[in-house]
Amino acid sequence: MDLMSSIGLIIPELILSVSGLVLLLVAAWGGNDAAKPVSIAACIALGGAFFLVAPSVCAGASGPDTLAFYGQFRADAFAGIAKLMIYAAAGAALVVAPAYFERLNAMRPEFAILVLFAALGMSIMVSAADLLTLYIGLELNSLAAYVLAAYLRDDDKSAEAGLKYFVLGALASGILLFGMSLVYGFTGTTSFTGINAAIAGGLSGGQLFGLIFVLAGMAFKISAVPFHMWTPDVYEGAPTPVTAFFASAPKVAAVALLARLSLEAFGSQAAAWQQVVTFAAIASIVVGALGAIGQDNIKRLLAFSSINNVGFILIGLATATLAGASAMLVYLAFYVAMTIGSFVAVLMLKDADGNALETFGDIKGLSTTNPALAWCLLLIMFSLAGIPPLMGFYGKLVVFQAAVQADLLPLAVIGIAASVIGAFYYLKFIKVMFFDEPVDRVQGTSDWSHWALLVISTLVISPIAFLGTEWLGNLTDMAAAALAVAG
Amino acid sequence: MTGFPILSLMLLVPFVAAIACFFVEAKLARSIALVATLINLVLGVVLWANFDIGGDQWQFTERANLFAGFQWSLGIDGIALMLIMLSVFLMPICIGASWTSINKRVGEYMAAFLFMEVLMIGTFAAQDLFLFYIFFEAGLIPMYLIIGIWGGDDRIYASYKFFLYTLLGSVLMFIAMLWMANEAGTTDIPTLMQYDFPAGAQTWLWLAFFASFAVKMPMWPVHTWLPAAHVQAPTAGSVILAGVLLKLGGYGFIRFSLPMFPEASAQFMWLVFSLSMVAVVVTSLIALVQHDMKKLIAYSSVAHMAIVTAGLFAFNVQGIEGAMMIMLGHGLVSGALFLCVGVIYDRLHTREIDRYGGLAINMPKYALFFMLFTMASVGLPGTSNFVGEFLGLAGIYKMSSTVAFVCTTGIILGAAYMLYLYRRVVFGEQKNADAAAMPDLDLREWLMLGPIAAAVLWMGVYPESFLAPMRSDIAALETRLSRAVPAGDANLEIGEPAPAEEVADHGGAH
Numbered sequence: 001m002d003l004m005s006s007i008g009l010i011i012p013e014l015i016l017s018v019s020g021l022v023l024l025l026v027a028a029w030g031g032n033d034a035a036k037p038v039s040i041a042a043c044i045a046l047g048g049a050f051f052l053v054a055p056s057v058c059a060g061a062s063g064p065d066t067l068a069f070y071g072q073f074r075a076d077a078f079a080g081i082a083k084l085m086i087y088a089a090a091g092a093a094l095v096v097a098p099a100y101f102e103r104l105n106a107m108r109p110e111f112a113i114l115v116l117f118a119a120l121g122m123s124i125m126v127s128a129a130d131l132l133t134l135y136i137g138l139e140l141n142s143l144a145a146y147v148l149a150a151y152l153r154d155d156d157k158s159a160e161a162g163l164k165y166f167v168l169g170a171l172a173s174g175i176l177l178f179g180m181s182l183v184y185g186f187t188g189t190t191s192f193t194g195i196n197a198a199i200a201g202g203l204s205g206g207q208l209f210g211l212i213f214v215l216a217g218m219a220f221k222i223s224a225v226p227f228h229m230w231t232p233d234v235y236e237g238a239p240t241p242v243t244a245f246f247a248s249a250p251k252v253a254a255v256a257l258l259a260r261l262s263l264e265a266f267g268s269q270a271a272a273w274q275q276v277v278t279f280a281a282i283a284s285i286v287v288g289a290l291g292a293i294g295q296d297n298i299k300r301l302l303a304f305s306s307i308n309n310v311g312f313i314l315i316g317l318a319t320a321t322l323a324g325a326s327a328m329l330v331y332l333a334f335y336v337a338m339t340i341g342s343f344v345a346v347l348m349l350k351d352a353d354g355n356a357l358e359t360f361g362d363i364k365g366l367s368t369t370n371p372a373l374a375w376c377l378l379l380i381m382f383s384l385a386g387i388p389p390l391m392g393f394y395g396k397l398v399v400f401q402a403a404v405q406a407d408l409l410p411l412a413v414i415g416i417a418a419s420v421i422g423a424f425y426y427l428k429f430i431k432v433m434f435f436d437e438p439v440d441r442v443q444g445t446s447d448w449s450h451w452a453l454l455v456i457s458t459l460v461i462s463p464i465a466f467l468g469t470e471w472l473g474n475l476t477d478m479a480a481a482a483l484a485v486a487g
Numbered sequence: 488m489t490g491f492p493i494l495s496l497m498l499l500v501p502f503v504a505a506i507a508c509f510f511v512e513a514k515l516a517r518s519i520a521l522v523a524t525l526i527n528l529v530l531g532v533v534l535w536a537n538f539d540i541g542g543d544q545w546q547f548t549e550r551a552n553l554f555a556g557f558q559w560s561l562g563i564d565g566i567a568l569m570l571i572m573l574s575v576f577l578m579p580i581c582i583g584a585s586w587t588s589i590n591k592r593v594g595e596y597m598a599a600f601l602f603m604e605v606l607m608i609g610t611f612a613a614q615d616l617f618l619f620y621i622f623f624e625a626g627l628i629p630m631y632l633i634i635g636i637w638g639g640d641d642r643i644y645a646s647y648k649f650f651l652y653t654l655l656g657s658v659l660m661f662i663a664m665l666w667m668a669n670e671a672g673t674t675d676i677p678t679l680m681q682y683d684f685p686a687g688a689q690t691w692l693w694l695a696f697f698a699s700f701a702v703k704m705p706m707w708p709v710h711t712w713l714p715a716a717h718v719q720a721p722t723a724g725s726v727i728l729a730g731v732l733l734k735l736g737g738y739g740f741i742r743f744s745l746p747m748f749p750e751a752s753a754q755f756m757w758l759v760f761s762l763s764m765v766a767v768v769v770t771s772l773i774a775l776v777q778h779d780m781k782k783l784i785a786y787s788s789v790a791h792m793a794i795v796t797a798g799l800f801a802f803n804v805q806g807i808e809g810a811m812m813i814m815l816g817h818g819l820v821s822g823a824l825f826l827c828v829g830v831i832y833d834r835l836h837t838r839e840i841d842r843y844g845g846l847a848i849n850m851p852k853y854a855l856f857f858m859l860f861t862m863a864s865v866g867l868p869g870t871s872n873f874v875g876e877f878l879g880l881a882g883i884y885k886m887s888s889t890v891a892f893v894c895t896t897g898i899i900l901g902a903a904y905m906l907y908l909y910r911r912v913v914f915g916e917q918k919n920a921d922a923a924a925m926p927d928l929d930l931r932e933w934l935m936l937g938p939i940a941a942a943v944l945w946m947g948v949y950p951e952s953f954l955a956p957m958r959s960d961i962a963a964l965e966t967r968l969s970r971a972v973p974a975g976d977a978n979l980e981i982g983e984p985a986p987a988e989e990v991a992d993h994g995g996a997h
Contacts, residue, residue, distance in 0.1 A: 367592075367595075368592070371595075375509075382628055387624065387625065387627060387628060387654075388620065388621040388622075388624045388625045389621045389622075389625045393621070393624075397556065397617065397665075398556065400661070400662065400665055401556065401665050401668075401669070404662065404665040404666050404669050405669050409662070409666065412662050412665070413659070413662055416658040416659070416661060416662055417655070417658060417659070419658065420651060420654050420655045420658060423650070423651065423654055424647075424651060427631070427647060427650060427651075430631075431635060431643060431646070431647075434632060434635060434636055435635045435636060435642070435643055435646070466553070466554050467553055467554070469554050469555040469556070470552075470553070470554060470555040472555070473555035473556070474555075
C-alpha cells in the first residue's frame with residue numbers, strides 16, 4: 001500500500017480541500033463581490049467529487065483495496081453512497097442560499113466555503129476506519145457547522161442558534177472523546193478492525209463504558225432522543241438554507257458513521273449496543289411525533305419530524321444485520337429528498353416583500369393561492385408520514401422488513417404504531433394548506449432554481465421512483481456488503 | 488383478449504384523466520372525468536364479457552418485475568371481478584352527482600375521484616401483498632381530501648377521524664404482511680392463499696389483519712368514524728364510501744383472513760359473531776332515532792355490514808355467497824340512498840328529516856325511486872338485498888341458530904327505521920312550504936338513479952348472473968376452510984339446487 005494508491009483513494013476529498021483553500025484566498029481578495037462566483041465554483045467542486053465517487057458506488061467497491069493510509073481511511077461503497085448523498089445535499093444548500101441571503105445583504109463568499117469544508121469533514125467521517133480519522137472528520141464538520149448556524153450574525157436568533165449548537169456540540173464532542181479514550185485504553189487500539197478483534201471474546205466493563213459514551217456522542221450528532229434537545233432551537237434559529245443543510249447532509253454522515261462504528265468496530269458485541277439503539281429508535285419516534293404536535297413554527301415542526309425520522313433510520317441499525325444497514329441507506333436516500341424538498345418549499349414561502357414566512361398561520365389555504373407549491377408540499381408531507389404510494393412508505397417498508405427478518409417484531413410493532421402519532425401532525429400541515437380559508441400571505445415569487453429543486457425532490461419521492469427501487473436496492477446491498485468485508 | 492393488459496389499462500385511463508384534470512378549468516374537468524369513468528365502465532363490461540366462468544381461478548393475470556421486494560402483479564377471480572364491476576358502475580354516477588353541486592376547485596375534485604377509482608380497482612386486482620397494501624392504503628389520501636375540502640361543517644374533525652382510525656388499523660396489518668412475506672418467502676397472494684402458516688402465528692396474524700379490516704368494514708365498536716365521515720362528505724363521497732370503500736374490509740376477509748388463516752378464523756369465529764350481533768342490534772336502534780338522513784343511512788350501513796361479517800364467518804358456501812351478494816347489493820342500494828338524500832339536499836341544503844315531508848305530492852318520481860331503494864334496503868324479495876340476506880342468514884343459521892336469530896332482528900329493525908324514514912320524508916302533510924316547492928327529478932338525476940334501479944332489480948330477479956362468476960371461487964374457499972370448520976348447531980341440510988335451464992342461455996350474455 002504505497003502513498004500513491006492512498007492518495008488515489010482520497011481524490012474526492014483532495015478536490016474539496018484544495019478548492020476550499022483556493023476559494024478562501026479568492027474570497028479574501030475578492031470580497032463580497034466574489035460571493036456568487038465562489039458559490040458556483042463550490043458547486044462545481046462538489047459536482048466533481050460526486051462524479052468521482054459514483055463509479056466506486058456502482059462497482060460496489062470493497063475489500064483491502066479501498067483502505068488508504070494504513071487503515072485510517074476507507075473509500076468503500078458504503079462510504080461512497082453516503083458521500084453521494086452528502087454532496088448532493090450540500091449542493092442543494094448552495095443552490096438555494098443566494099436568493100435568501102441576497103435579500104438580507106448577507107451573501108458573503110464564506111458561506112459556500114464553510115459548506116465545502118463541512119462536506120469535506122462529513123466525507124472524512126463516513127470514510128473513517130479509525131477513531132482518529134473519525135474525530136478529525138467530525139470536528140471539521142462541526143466547526144464549520146457552528147459558524148454556519150450563526151451565519152446571520154446580526155440576527156439574534158441565528159446567533160443564539162450558533163451558540164447553543166456550539167456549547168452542546170462541544171459537550172457531545174467531549175463525551176465522544178471520553179468514550180474513545182476509554183475504548184482505546186481498554187482495547188489498546190484505535191482502528192475499527194482492531195477494536196472488533198479485541199472485544200471479540202467479550203466486553204470488559206471499561207470497554208462497555210467507552211462504547212456507551214461513544215454512542216451517546218454520536219446520538220447527539222444525529223439528534224436521537226435523549227440527545228435531541230438542541231435540534232428544534234438550532235433548526236428554528238439558523239437561516240433556512242443552513243437548516244436545510246443541517247437536516248440533510250450531517251444526518252447522513254453521522255448515521256453512516258454510527259452504522260460503521262457499530263457494525264465494524266463493535267460488530268462482534270452487537271447485543272451490547274442493540275438495546276441502546278433500540279431504545280433511542282423508539283424514543284426518537286415517539287418524542288419526535290409528540291413534540292411536533294404543538295408546534296406552530298414550520299421549521300420547528302420539521303426539526304421534530306427529523307428527530308422522528310432518525311428513529312426510523314435507527315430501527316434499521318437496531319437489527320445489527322447487513323439487510324438493516326442496506327435498508328437504512330435506502331431510507332436515508334429518500335429522507336434526504338424529503339428534507340431538501342420540504343425546506344426548499346419553506347424557503348419559497350415569502351410575502352409580497354420577500355420576507356420569509358414560517359408559521360402555520362401564514363400558509364392557510366395555500367392550495368388555492370399557490371396550488372403547485374401546496375401540492376408538492378402535500379406529497380412531501382404524506383411521504384414523511386409514510387403513506388403509500390409515496391417513497392417515504394418504501395423507506396419504512398425496507399426498514400421494517402429488516403426488523404421483521406431480524407425477529408425484532410415488538411420493535412417493529414411499537415415503531416409502526418407510533419408512526420400513526422406522527423401522521424397526525426403531517427395531516428395538520430395538509431389541513432392548514434388545503435382545508436382552511438385562504439389568507440393569501442404567500443405572494444412572493446421564487447426563482448427557477450428553487451422550483452427545479454422542489455420538483456426534483458418531489459419526483460424522487462413520487463410513485464415513479466418505485467421503478468428505481470430495484471437499482472437502489474442493489475446499490476445499497478453492495479454498500480452494506482462492503483461493511484461485512486471490513487469486519 | 489388473453490395477453491392484453493386490460494387491468495393495467497383500467498388503471499391507466501382514470502390515472503391519466505386525473506392528471507389532466509389538474510390542469511384544466513371546471514367545465515372541461517367534468518367532461519374529462521365523465522368520459523374517463525365511462526370508458527372504464529365499458530372496459531369493465533368487456534372484462535366481464537371475457538371472464539371465463541368456470542375457467543382458471545385467476546384470469547387476466549399480468550406480471551412485471553419492476554420493483555424491489557414486490558411486483559406489479561395483477562389478476563382477478565370472480566369475487567374481484569364483481570367488486571370491480573361495482574366500482575366502475577358507481578363511478579360515472581358519482582361524477583354525475585357532483586356535476587352541479589361541486590363548484591369550487593372542480594378540477595382537483597374530479598382528480599381526487601379518479602385517483603380513488605384507480606386505487607379501488609388496483610386493490611381488487613392486486614395479486615402481490617405489498618402492491619395490495621399500497622393501493623389499499625393510498626385510498627386514504629384522496630378520501631381525506633374529499634372529506635376535508637368539499638365536506639360539510641364539521642369536515643375537519645371527520646377527515647382526521649377517518650384518516651387516523653383507518654391508518655392505525657392498517658399499519659398493524661402491514662407488520663403482519665412483512666412477517667408473512669418473510670415466513671413464506673413470497674409476496675404472491677395466490678401462493679399465500681395456499682400456504683399453511685403455523686397455528687400459533689395465525690392467531691397474531693389474524694388479529695393484525697382484523698385490526699385493519701374491522702376498521703374498514705366497519706365493525707362495532709370501531710365504526711364511529713363512519714357516521715362522521717359520511718355525514719360530512721359530499722354526496723358522491725358518501726356514495727363511494729358506502730358503495731365501494733366499505734367493501735374493502737369484506738374483500739380483505741375473503742382474500743386474506745379466511746383462506747390464509749383458516750384455523751385462526753375458526754378460533755375467532757365467536758368474536759366476529761358477537762361483534763356482529765351487537766352491531767346489528769345496536770346500530771339499528773341508533774339508526775332509528777336519527778334526525779339526520781345521512782347519519783341514519785350510515786348507521787344502517789354498519790348494520791348491513793355486520794350481517795356480511797357474520798355471513799363470512801359462517802364457514803359455508805351460503806354464508807359467503809350471501810355476504811358477497813349483500814356487499815354488492817348494499818353497494819348499489821346505499822349508494823342510491825345517498826344519491827336520493829343528495830337530490831333533496833341540493834334543493835334545500837339540509838339533511839334534517841323534519842324539514843321535509845309530503846314529498847310524494849310535489850316529487851312523485853323521486854318518491855318512486857326512493858321507495859324502490861328503501862324497499863331494497865329492507866330486503867324485499869325481488870330486490871338485490873333480499874338474495875344476499877336470505878343466503879347469508881341461511882348460512883349463518885347452518886352455523887349457529889342463535890346468531891341467525893339475532894341477525895334477523897336486525898332485518899326487522901331495518902324495516903322499521905327505513906320505513907319510518909320514508910314515511911317522514913315522503914308521506915304525511917307538506918308542513919314546510921320550501922320543501923313543498925321543490926321540483927321533481929331532472930334528466931341528470933334520472934340518469935343517475937335509473938341505472939342503479941335497473942341493477943337492483945336485475946340482481947333481485949336474476950342473481951345467477953352475479954353468483955355464477957363467484958361460484959367456483961367461493962367453493963374453493965370453502966374447500967380451503969373445510970379443515971377448520973367448527974361444528975354448527977342447526978345441522979341444516981341445504982339440498983342440491985334444481986337445475987336452472989336458463990343458465991346456459993344467459994351465461995354467454997354477460
